[in-house]
Structures are given as structure tokens and as C-alpha cells.
Amino acid sequence: MKTLFRLLALTAFAVLHCTSLSAGEVAQRHTPTAQKLKALCDADTTLWPLMAEFCDYFPRRLSGSTMLDESLTWLERRLTAEGWTVKSQPVMVPNWKRGQESARLLAPYHRNLPMLGLGGSVGTGGKPLRADILVVTSFDDLRKRGSQAKGRIVVWNVPFTTYGQTVAYRYNGASEAARYGAVASLVRSVGPFSMQTPHTGGMAYNDSLPKIPAAAITMEDALFFQRMQDRGEQLSVELVMNATWEQDAPSRNIIVEIPGTELPNEVVVMGGHIDSWDVGFGAMDDAGGCIVAWRALRHIRDLGLKPKRTIRMCFWTNEENGLRGGVGYARQTEQERHVMGIESDGGVFKPTGFSTSAKGPLRTYLEDAALLLAPIGASTLTDGEGGADTSPLHEKGVPVMELVTDGPYFWYHHTDADSPDKLDPKQMADCTYAMAIMAWVCAQQ
């Protein structure tokens, strides 16, 4: 890897001298530090095991759960034992409980349908809801078939295109179905691949319409329903959901940092969200992002680096169904000046670069610094608005970045299959390096 760095330094030098006075300068200046960080990341055999240990003992860290609370306490202890001064930012979080739930095909034959209620959904009122189904393929399709929806369970058989596009049906499907008199809404799980895998996720109601139960079924069953309807069959489904809303619960963001030597009130924050849905292990979404930020900060500390500005790691709470952690963070740090918010919430798979809202000289600076990520193939910067947890900062004008990785993120997203085995130690090490580099160069601007 040293050879690669030498090549990089030469390239940076060449770029500097051949194209402009500044291009490559940042990478060149930080190459010795980058080499040391890379070596630490590569040598760290505790990264994947730490992620797995955390996930194994504390899966299903839904806001309001005892599991989330216990996971935070465990992290605080571990961080303290590692020599950090741990701060926490208290926030109140929504407290939705899934309860017992099931879906069953009643006609033309009986079959249990793998399903997950959507976060925020109402239940079926303590009794099974039985109704015929109507399969539709889009909001437009429902408008056309509106008269058939009354008294039925609407099934949204919408193929995955991008998450941003397809998630609209998970998020708004229930109210759109209720608009036409439907009694429940079943969305085809939002993902490009399935092994009878339901994906949960957030949803919301339009308050001017009746609130009907909303759940995700699998891609396989949505396609099955479609085929049967196309053959003229009327399918009938029984849905049981005991979901309830309880009182908001206390939670907290967890923060550790290396104070800036010159501008301690100027902050680079990096992190992930520590809560997860109440399925799987929440490994790639987003224990991995949290652990990678943690190790990035630790490697910076272990190298004895003294950043100009404060580099902070934050485990945000309640990203999945409320964003109270991200909002609380922005509110509770109003006295500080954030120079960058960096999140990893796209899965710590093979890193390819970062997306960023940075423009102008800062963008140029980051493009230059990203050359330091060439040894791991992660030098690409694209436009983006950052992760969800940094969005409240971004709204206040703080530039943000998000780690971009190449992996089957949406296969496992919000499913029982989001487990430690889906993450790779080497890819996680590279993500750690990428986060460490970007935090460091942002602090040294």
C-alpha cells in the first residue's frame, strides 16, 4: 500500500504543478497522516467483531425500546473505558410498538403471508380485519380504479426503481388508499430483490383521511396477487396488527470528541444513527456507520493527531422514525459553528466516495482531499444533501457529506436479514479510513 501512497503523492504533486497552483495540494499535505491512518485501519482486527458484538447483544433498537436504551448504556460504558469523555444529548423519541401481527391469504386457499407492519401504522382494532384485495400498480392506477377500492385492502404492487421514488408508496400509500375507502394498505416491500423478505419502514397519515392499517408484504406475494387478479380471481386476506402508540420515551445522542486546538468551537461532526427498526440486527443500518465513525475518531486519537477544529463523533438516536436525534443535535449545538456534518448511513460496504452539498472553494478542497482515498478507490465526490441526521444542520447552512458505498443495501434494508454477516471486515476498514480522512481534512481546512 505504501507504493500506492507514493504514487498518490507523486500524482498530487504532478496535478499541483501541471494544472493549477492548488489542485493536489491538500492531498499532498496530508499524505503522511493518511498513510498512518490507513495502516491503523488495516491493522485493526477489532472493527468487525465490535460491530457484531454490539448487534448480537442489542438488536432491534427501535426508539422507545428497552433494547435501545440498554445499547446506549453499553456504548457509554465502552467509550468511557476507552478513555473518552462521553456526553449525551437527551431527546424524547416517538414510541411505536409493533405488537403481534400477521397476514393470511384466505381465498382461494389458506397461506401465511410474510409481512411487517409499517412503523407508525395503526392496528386492526384488536380483531382480525378480513377483506378482498385490490391490486394497483401506481397512484394513477388507484385513481382509475378508485370505485373498486371501497371496503377492500389495497395492495400496492410497485416495482422498485430507486428508493426515493418507490418509498412514496410505503410512506403515503395508506392515506391514498383510504381516500378511496380502502380498509387497509399492503405495500410491496421496497427493495430490488427478495427471498420472501418483508421490509418495514416509516409511513405517515394524512390527517384529513381515515387512518387505516398499513403493512409491507413481500415482492413474491405482491406479484402473486397481481397474477391472480389478472386471471380474474378475487383474493381475500386476513390482517391482524396490534400496533400501538405509547407515550414519547427518553433517549439520547451519544457524543465523544477530540477538541480542536485552535478553533475548538468549530466542529466537524461525523457519525451514524444508533437506533434501528425492530427487525434483524440493524447491522448495516446503521450500527456499521456508528462503529466506523467511532474507530475513525479513535485512530485519529491513537495517532496523537491534534486537529485545529473539534472532531466529534455522534451516535444519533431515532433516525428511523422521528429524527429527534438529528433535530435535537442541531438545537443543542447552536452555540457552536459546524464546519461539516458527515454521516455514514448507506451501509459500510465497499466505499466509492462521498456525496456532498459543498460548493465553491470547499468543494474544490474536498475534491483535492478525496485523492487521499484513491488507494481504496473512493475518490469520487458527487452532489448530495447528506444523511438524514445531518439534515437539520444542513438546513441551517452547514455543509454536509455522506459516505457512498457499493453494496446490496436495499436487499437487507429494514429486514430481518440486516445482520452482522452481511458486512465485510475489509470493506468496513476502508469505510473507517474514508471517514477518518474526511473528518481530519475538514478539521484542518
Add this chain to the structure above:
Amino acid sequence: MKTLFRLLALTAFAVLHCTSLSAGEVAQRHTPTAQKLKALCDADTTLWPLMAEFCDYFPRRLSGSTMLDESLTWLERRLTAEGWTVKSQPVMVPNWKRGQESARLLAPYHRNLPMLGLGGSVGTGGKPLRADILVVTSFDDLRKRGSQAKGRIVVWNVPFTTYGQTVAYRYNGASEAARYGAVASLVRSVGPFSMQTPHTGGMAYNDSLPKIPAAAITMEDALFFQRMQDRGEQLSVELVMNATWEQDAPSRNIIVEIPGTELPNEVVVMGGHIDSWDVGFGAMDDAGGCIVAWRALRHIRDLGLKPKRTIRMCFWTNEENGLRGGVGYARQTEQERHVMGIESDGGVFKPTGFSTSAKGPLRTYLEDAALLLAPIGASTLTDGEGGADTSPLHEKGVPVMELVTDGPYFWYHHTDADSPDKLDPKQMADCTYAMAIMAWVCAQQ
């Protein structure tokens, strides 16, 4: 495609004249027929829909189930309506019922564990079985830890290598665990990839040892158990299985054929098995193989081809947990001379060729004929013992072949994810062509 065939004919001609008098001759002789069969296969838009229709109406065709029986009746009607004289071969089949079942982690926290009882397993005696677990990684590992197995549930955390190797733990794991006093056996599902996907499948008991309940858990949970045990944790699991054996039930193989014009008592049989496990839709395992054989025979008939020998299509029953269909077929056709048994039971994915037990001149003949499959990239012949259903024929000395395909067969094998959407119309058309060609050339030897 015509160009490809012309190229093929030229190649066959060249091979014939450059290397030996016979090589390429078979392919050359049958090229006009092959072209017509290929055109019919490519033009048939009913293939995938027929498979999907069958699977949608008749999933979970386990031996002894009403579903299997109804599926056979439906097939008989459809075949009769298509103008075939349908024969059936009655056999009695084993009748194992899964019953309600579940597994749950009790300590260090509660979590439902996705599971499937193994076919043939006993139940837990009408009550939950609760015990600590012992994770082992091989038969050898269990021998070493034998003293720890008493009173525990043995978990076989054996990574997938090949099906043939790894399935030994599913098949024999329970009795091996019972040998050391274990009270139940949980096998890591036999497959290379998982999305919390349990795989069922057959198992058997050693009659000299206690019969203990046997089920499959997921790859994810086997790895989780291993990690927790490696950390010194004692995990505890509750297993509920209400599996029972009922009296053998009547079932039948279904047969249609094109009688041979010259040697009607000499038979080429091709087919798949029509039963499935009681999970998923049994699409790739093995409705696809059956439907492909059906369409292959139909295309031969529709072209007005008159085979020298009888070409028969058979839907064998009870492949999954008894092989009574295959055994019954061999017994009930003893008056005939089988010249070839061809099965498709490896998933109708992208065909790459056939495996075959044929040796000597027959092998040479088949190698030559396989050139006709070059247009679909399926000319490779490898050594093999054929499919399970043709094994009773093979034991009597009949040469056998099995369609070989390239696809993620063991991802879906014996799982809820074996559904119509996993199969591709074009790949199925190519499989149909491959089956039709091999049946035809074997009949024309």
C-alpha cells in the same frame, strides 16, 4: 438464430470431415429439426405463464397433501384438453405433516428464530422443548465435545460447500446428536446465501438411536449462535414442533407420450418431479422441470415429428421425501426397454448442457448431438448419475441424463422463496429446447 444454425451445420460438417467420419454427423442430420424446434420454443409465450399458473394455484405440493392431489387432477385435465392420452401410475406415498412449529431464543433475550422442521422429523411431544444449545461445526467437532451435548439442543453450524457434502448434516445430524444425548438438532440451512431464510429438506433417523426433533435454522442465526458461544454465552432455545406421520397416501405419476413408429416398446422418458416441499411455490423445484418437459414433448408433437422410439414425458411424484414415484415408475415399466432417462430437477435457469451416465458409443453420439445446443450455449456434457427420479432406472442399467443449468438454485432450494418470479421465460425456453433435442436424438439413435 438461423445464421447460428447455419454456422453450426458448417461446423458439424467441418468436424465430420476433418477429424472423424462420425463426429458432427448427428448434429448435422438433425439440424433442420432442431431449427424448427428452436423456433417453436422461442415463439411459445405460454411457457412461463403455464408454470406460474400451476404454481399459483397449487403451491406446497407435499406428498400426502390435498394440494398435490388437486394439482395432479388439474394437470390431467389440462393434458387431456391438449389432446394427450393421459396415463397415471398409482403409488402410495409417505405422509408427513409439518404441523404448527416455531423456535424462539429464550436467553439472553427473546427472539423468534425463523425455522423449518425437517421432513420426517418427529415433533416435540405436544409441548415446548426448552434447552441450552451447543454449537458444533462438524461431526468431528461433536465427537470432541460429546460430553457437553447431553440434554442440549445441538446446532450444526456447517458452512455450505457443495450440496452433496453439506446435506449430510441435515440428513444425519439428528441421530448423530442423539448419539451424544442431545434432545434436539438444529441444522444451519443448507445453502450459500440467506436472507434469514430457512431451508427444509429430508432427514432420516438411525433406528438404533433415540429419535429427536430436527429442524433447520437460518445461516444468520447459526452464525449468531456461534459468535455468542465463542464469547462464552450460554444460549437457550424453545422449540415447538407438532410434526406427525400419517398413513401412506395414494398418489400417482402422470405420463403422456408420442409412441415410437418403429420401436414403440423402446422408451426415452423425460420429466421432472411434480411434488414439492410444503413451503414456497415449488416453482424451480420442480414445477419448472415438469413444465419444460411437457412443452418439449408438445413442440415435438406440434411439428408432426414421428420418433422411431417412444418419447414419454413423466411427472414423477414424491421425489422430495420418498422417491416412490421414481421407484414405482421403474417397476411399472419393466416390460419396456428404456434407452434413456432424462430429468430436469436442477432449476430451469440458463442451461449449460447435460450430465450423463452414458459411456462409449452412446456418449459419443450424445456429445455429437449436443452440438445442436450450441446456439443456446448448452453443449457441455459432463459425467453424472442423472436425477433422483431416474435413479431406479439407472440402477437397472438404463443410461440417464440430467439438464445442467447455471442459476442460484441453492439460494431458493426448499424455501418459501422458490416462487415463479425466480424463473425467467427466455431461460425456460432454452431449457425446453435442450430437453426436446435430447429426447428427440435419443429416440432416433
